[in-house]
Amino acid sequence: xxxxxxxxxxxxxxxxxxxxxxxxxxxxxxxxxxxxxxxxxxxxxxxxxxxxxxxxxxxxxxxxxxxxxxxxxxxxxxxxxxxxxxxxxxxxxxxxxxxxxxxxxxxxxxxxxxxxxxxxxxxxxxxxxxxxxxxxxxxxxxxxxxxxxxxxxxxxxxxxxxxxxxxxxxxxxxxxxxxxxxxxxxxxxxxxxxxxxxxxxxxxxxxxxxxxxxxxxxxxxxxxxxxxxxxxxxxxxxxxxxxxxxxxxxxxxxxxxxxxxxxxxxxxxxxxxxxxxxxxxxxxxxxxxxxxx
DNA sequence: CCGCGGGCCTGAGAGC
DNA sequence: TGCTCTCAGGCCCGCG
Numbered sequence: 001x002x003x004x005x006x007x008x009x010x011x012x013x014x015x016x017x018x019x020x021x022x023x024x025x026x027x028x029x030x031x032x033x034x035x036x037x038x039x040x041x042x043x044x045x046x047x048x049x050x051x052x053x054x055x056x057x058x059x060x061x062x063x064x065x066x067x068x069x070x071x072x073x074x075x076x077x078x079x080x081x082x083x084x085x086x087x088x089x090x091x092x093x094x095x096x097x098x099x100x101x102x103x104x105x106x107x108x109x110x111x112x113x114x115x116x117x118x119x120x121x122x123x124x125x126x127x128x129x130x131x132x133x134x135x136x137x138x139x140x141x142x143x144x145x146x147x148x149x150x151x152x153x154x155x156x157x158x159x160x161x162x163x164x165x166x167x168x169x170x171x172x173x174x175x176x177x178x179x180x181x182x183x184x185x186x187x188x189x190x191x192x193x194x195x196x197x198x199x200x201x202x203x204x205x206x207x208x209x210x211x212x213x214x215x216x217x218x219x220x221x222x223x224x225x226x227x228x229x230x231x232x233x234x235x236x237x238x239x240x241x242x243x244x245x246x247x248x249x250x251x252x253x254x255x256x257x258x259x260x261x262x263x264x265x266x267x268x269x270x271x272x273x274x275x276x277x278x279x280x281x282x283x284x285x286x287x288x289x290x291x292x293x
Numbered sequence: 294c295c296g297c298g299g300g301c302c303t304g305a306g307a308g309c
Numbered sequence: 310t311g312c313t314c315t316c317a318g319g320c321c322c323g324c325g
Contacts, residue, residue, distance in 0.1 A: 034302095076318065
């Protein structure tokens with residue numbers, strides 16, 4: 001499910017209940033996620049305080065008082081649900097529900113502030129991992145990631161450099177987390193439409209022979225930043241699995257211009273095209289063959 | 294090194 | 310109703 005806007009939405013939902021709170025009890029109900037949870041997973045969490053909750057690409061990173069960092073990835077179908085139990089000083093303590101474990105709640109955090117945080121992931125492509133903070137720079141899952149698309153380091157010059165010489169399509173290049181970290185199938189399609197660039201165009205054509213950015217690269221960077229910002233404002237996109245941590249749906253799927261809109265009229269003003277679906281490197285691509293070139 | 298296809302899982306929806 | 314098939318917000322790995 002989750003691309004950068006969904007993961008960021010989850011982070012913003014979890015931060016108020018995790019930061020400053022301690023893991024009072026951790027239930028690892030099922031350890032065979034994408035990677036098996038380590039045997040000492042529970043022991044290394046219980047008693048630790050979360051000093052901060054960050055995000056890198058599609059990973060959530062919880063800094064712990066022990067010096068460990070808890071790395072979490074939602075895979076295709078992962079979500080976090082926050083409820084409140086006990087709750088001496090729980091922010092939402094007026095509803096004293098203790099939500100019972102539901103199917104596919106693989107890991108449940110019981111925080112010292114009364115928050116109960118359940119990680120639910122039907123397909124189990126998600127995972128969690130503990131890494132000592134000092135070794136984070138060597139972490140293989142993070143090492144090769146490209147720049148954050150909403151950060152200052154991500155600009156046309158950078159993107160052009162990363163795409164220069166690439167024989168693959170723009171769609172595949174933008175989906176490559178080493179080029180830019182956090183886009184997935186939806187937002188690549190949406191960004192390319194906003195930039196009026198064909199997903200089939202060779203990635204190298206956003207750079208000059210010398211690797212400098214051309215006007216396409218500028219448009220593409222602007223489109224990527226804009227679509228991610230818009231999606232975060234909407235709480236992400238809810239297709240089948242993504243929910244905000246309070247259980248509410250994201251709303252950005254209503255603003256899709258091309259994704260999952262095969263056969264519909266192109267929304268670009270003045271364009272008479274019809275949205276088409278093709279398959280690229282095994283994934284559906286949606287685009288307008290008229291205004292995207 | 295690069296680009297592609299397979300595989301990991303479960304569930305929803307379509308078609309028969 | 311129930312079966313079979315396809316497809317789904319990701320990413321690692323191995324092949325050519």
